[in-house]
Amino acid sequence: MTVSHKNMLRDALRIRMVEEKIIELYPSDVIQSPVHLSIGQELHTVALMSLLQTTDRVFTTYRSHAAYLAKGGDLNLMFAELYGKQTGIAKGKAGSMHLCHPSTGLMGSSAIVGAVFSHATGAAYADKLKKNGDIVLCLTGEGATEEGTFHECLNFSALKQLPLVYVIENNGLAINIPLECRQSYRLEALARAYQIPYAHIEDSFNIDTIIAAARPLIEQARSASKPAVIEIATYRYKEHVGVSCDHNRKHRDASAITMWEKRDPLIVDRDLDAYRDEITAEILEAVCFAEKSEFPDHDELLKDVY
Ligand SMILES: Cc1ncc(C[n+]2csc(CCOP(=O)(O)OP(=O)(O)O)c2C)c(N)n1
Secondary structure (H helix, E strand, C coil), X not given: CCHHHHHHHHHHHHHHHHHHHHHHHXXXXXXXXXXXXXXXXXXXXXXXXCCCCCCCEEEEECCCHHHHHHCCCCHHHHHHHHCCCCCCCCCCCCCHHXXXXXXXXXXXXXXXXXXXXXXXXXXXXXXXXXXXXXXXXXXXXXXXXXXXXXXXXXXXXXXXXXCEEEEEEECCEECCEEHHHCCCCCHHHHHHHCCCCEEEECCCCCXXXXXXXXXXXXXXXXXXXXCEEEEEECCCCCCCCECCCCCCCCCCCHHHHHHHHHHCHHHHCHHHHHHHHHHHHHHHHHHHHHHHCXXXXXXXXXXXXX
16 A cells, blocks of 8 residues: 555544534534535545645535545634634534635635536636636535536536546435435536536545546646546435435435445554544534633624625
C-alpha cells in the first residue's frame, strides 16, 4: 500500500470517527441540528478530493460532513457549528446541513435537493470566463438527478464546455424510496445524450479503481475545460436523517449492510487502528472547543441573513 493510500484511509477513518462521535453525542441534544451521516460513503469522497487542488471549489448537499472534512474544512469550526455556537463556521446559523469552508474550497452545501447543481454550474462558468485553471466538483445523491435543474445544468455545462465534474453518489435510496421506483433513465445514457463523458465506479471501497476512473475526467475538466459525470455505487449505513439504523424498516434488505461491512476497509483493515488515538484526541479537542464556545447573542439573529 502506498503512503497516499494510507493517508486516504486515515482521512476516511477520521471522517467515520467524527460521525461516530456525533452519534454518541446526539441523544444529549447538544447538537442543535438535524444530521445526515455519510457513514459508508467516506472513502470515495476522500479519494476524489485528493485529485483536487485547494483553489478548486466543491458544492454539496445536506450530507456534507465527508466533503467538508475531505476538502480540508476545520474540525473545531465544524463542531462549534453543530453545537450552534458563535465560533461555528457560520456563527451557528448553518448547522450540519449548510456547512461551508470557502478558504479550503467547500463553497456551500444545501438542504434543497438539486440546488447545488446550479450553484456549481455558475461557479464553473465563472472559472471558465476567468480562465483561472480551477475546476468545480458537485457532489450529490442520485435522487437529486431527478430534479429539472440537473437536466438544465447538464445542457448548459455541455453547451459552454465548463470545467465541472458532477459526482453522483448512488446509494440506491432517496430518503426511503428505492431507485427502481423513481427513475426511468440511466445516468450514463443521460450524460451521453448531452455528449458529456461519463464514468461509473462500481467499487467505492477500492481507491485504485476510484482514482483510475476519476483522474482522466478531472484532468480533462482542468486541461480542456470539459464537463463530466461520475457515478459511484455506494451504500449509506444509517437512516436518511438521524443517527440510527433503518434496516429494520421495509425499504431495504437488512442483509445488504452485512455485505458492505464485510468489505469496508475502515472496519476490516486493522492497520488503521494505529491512527485511532491521535484522531480521538483531535476530535475531543474539537468537542471541547465547541462546548467552551458561547452561543450567539440575540442581536446576531438577523446579521448575515439575506
Ligand atoms: C427540492 C426538495 N425536494 C425534496 C426534498 C426532501 N428531501 C430531502 S433529502 C431527499 C432525498 C435525496 O436523495 P439523494 O439525492 O439520493 O441523496 P441522499 O440523501 O441519498 O444522499 C428528499 C426528497 C428537499 N429537501 N428538497
